[in-house]
Amino acid sequence: MSTEHNTITAADEVAKICQELLRFDTSNFGNNEGPGERKAAEYVMELLTEVGLDPQYFESAPGRANVVVRLEGTDPTRDALVLHGHLDVVPAQADEWSVDPFAGELIDGMLWGRGAVDMKDMVAMMLAVVRQMVREGRKPARDVIVAFFADEEAGGEYGAHYAVSNMREIFDGATEAISEVGGYSTMINGQRAYLLQTAEKSLSWLRLIAEGRAGHGSQVAEDNAVTKVAAAIARIGQHKWPYQTTPTVDALLRGVSEMTGLPYEPENPELIDALIDAMGPAARFVGATVRNSTNPTQLAAGYKANVIPRVAEGVIDARFLPGYEAEGRATLDELAGPGVRIEPIHVAPALEVPFSGTLVDKMSAAVLAEDPGAKVLPYMLSGGTDNKSLSVLGIAGYGFAPLQLPADMDFPAMFHGVDERVPVSALLFGVKVLDRLLANA
CATH class of the missing domain: 3.40.630.10 (Zn peptidases)
Structure with missing residues (x-):
């Protein structure tokens, strides 16, 4: 060479x-x-x-x-x-x-x-x-x-x-x-901060399936699969999940509070929202990590305008916080209601690791060696x-x-x-x- x-x-x-x-x-x-x-x-x-x-x-x-x-x-x-x-x-x-x-x-x-x-x-x-x-x-x-x-x-x-x-x-x-x-910078109160990712929400792509009685579209249909799955999708999509902070997000918000002087209380959604807003563009990522989310993404049913289908389906993209997966899934089952079953398409776990230890120290040191006046904070990825x-x-x-x-x-x-x-x-x-x-x- x-x-x-x-x-x-x-x-x-x-x-x-x-x-x-x-x-x-x-x-x-x-x-x-x-x-x-x-x-x-x-x-x-x-x-x-x-x-x-x-x-x-x-x-x-x-x-x-x-x-x-x-x-x-x-x-x-x-x-x-x-x-x-x-x-x-x-x-x-x-x-x-x-x-x-x-x-x-x-x-x-x-x-x-x-x-x-x-x-x-x-x-x-x-x-x-x-x-x-x-x-x-x-x-x-x-x-x-x-x-x-x-x-x-x-x-x-x-x-x-x-x-x-x-x-x-x-x-x-x-x-x-x-x-x-992770490791990218954002501006907080005029100071650069690097967000080191130490957690991820779970990934649950789920199919909702409802079955009913097939028939002619002109008939009275009291057992309509489309009605059942549509109602379930609406309940799930409109559900207001409570704010819940894991150790990663708690440490992040405390760090932002120190950098901005804004108050922080883990049980106060308004104060949490103010801290998230102070994070500039990164707020888009962080705002999705203080609660579970269940977004409807797909619907499928029927093959003709005047035929009531026997089966209707919907798809949900559910993302649960670390430590809240079982609780979130139980709530989702309740929201789906009777007559609607939920089947997994692809499921992967939530992750959370400590913002401490040799590797974290070395990652922080490597960033600060190149940008000495910055801060390094943990955060959770919503994806x-x-x-x-x-x-x-x-x-x-x-x-x-x-x-x-x-x-x-x-x-x-x-x-x-x-x-x-x-x-x-x-x-x-x-x-x-x-x-x-x-x-x-």
């Missing part, structure tokens, strides 16, 4: 890697539909093998591609760390965008494209940092299992879940993991990540994709949104933090 090649740094190539990743259409429509991740995974393989690594490539189904490589650490006696990202993205409607969502355009210091924040930005940072460390002959502080999974956007059946179920040896010795949707799959193995998962963002950037709106984009400056910040973390964690 030439000396010139060795001088290439993560900062030199992270934007280019991200841009190339954005140009791969890895749209995931669910039900194993879409182009798959193969082309993006092959690109990842090229970048890793180019610097002398020997990554493992595997497909869970044709085109559903995953890549894993293990970096040897300086202390082989320590538990391993999993650093993982996903290669798939949610679909994008091109006619809604200002640019081609798969062109990877660089405009005014921003990289535009589906996956720019979810999560090809972090994938690019992972690749750039790993490549720099290998070129320079540096090892991480402990073994790091670097994984690039398929299918996160549809629950991970063809990605992390597949790996956990069929290839457990990949994760030998691992006890902690780092992935997406889910592949950490849910890894939790089956007892691996404690955190969200830490470090980005220093412009104060006026509505970062949460970028997730699954139109005109998704990420500042190149944020990527440059992120590779410095991630490099420092791997060297010390």
Whole structure:
């Protein structure tokens, strides 16, 4: 390897890697539909093998591609760390965008494209940092299992879940993991704060099914499946879930209270709302983590205007707080009412890990080394990540994709949104933090 090649740094190539990743259409429509991740995974393989690594490539189904490589650490006696990202993205409607969502355009210091924040930005940072460390002959502080999974956007059946179920040896010795949707900055009372993700709400995609008597649409129908499922959907969608704060959210709100001087009482929804509002764009994420949510998302019944169907169905996206899953499901059953049964489509647990310990300290220190005047606070993700799959193995998962963002950037709106984009400056910040973390964690 030439000396010139060795001088290439993560900062030199992270934007280019991200841009190339954005140009791969890895749209995931669910039900194993879409182009798959193969082309993006092959690109990842090229970048890793180019610097002398020997990554493992595997497909869970044709085109559903995953890549894993293990970096040897300086202390082989320590538990391993999993650093993982996903290669798939949610679909994008091109006619809604200002640019081609798969062109990877660089405009005014921003990289535009589906996956720019979810999560090809972090994938690019992972690749750039790993490549720099290998070129320079540096090892991480402990073994790091670097994984690039398929299918996160549809629950991970063809990605992390597949790996956990069929290839457990990949994760030998691992006890902690780092992935997406944490470590980004927001402004609170004029001061920058980085939100480190230590919890996730549960994920429950549930089908409501009602059965009745089929018949002619002109008849009096006292046992109408559509009426039953529609009433259940309405009750569930209109239910006002109470505010409930878990340890993660409690610690976050106390931190915001200290930064703003606003009062905080865990049992006072008005004070909680005021603290959430003080968090700027991050309020969109945090506002969904102080209570359960059950949103109706789909309805299906019948095949003709004058035929009363025998069966009607609806779908609910339920997200329950850690520690409140059983209670929330019992309430949901009650709201559905008699004659409506609930069947799971995809269910994954809520997660919550402490905002303490060596890894948390190292993540915080890595951020503050690059931004000394900032604060680091824990928060809960209202959605889910592949950490849910890894939790089956007892691996404690955190969200830490470090980005220093412009104060006026509505970062949460970028997730699954139109005109998704990420500042190149944020990527440059992120590779410095991630490099420092791997060297010390």
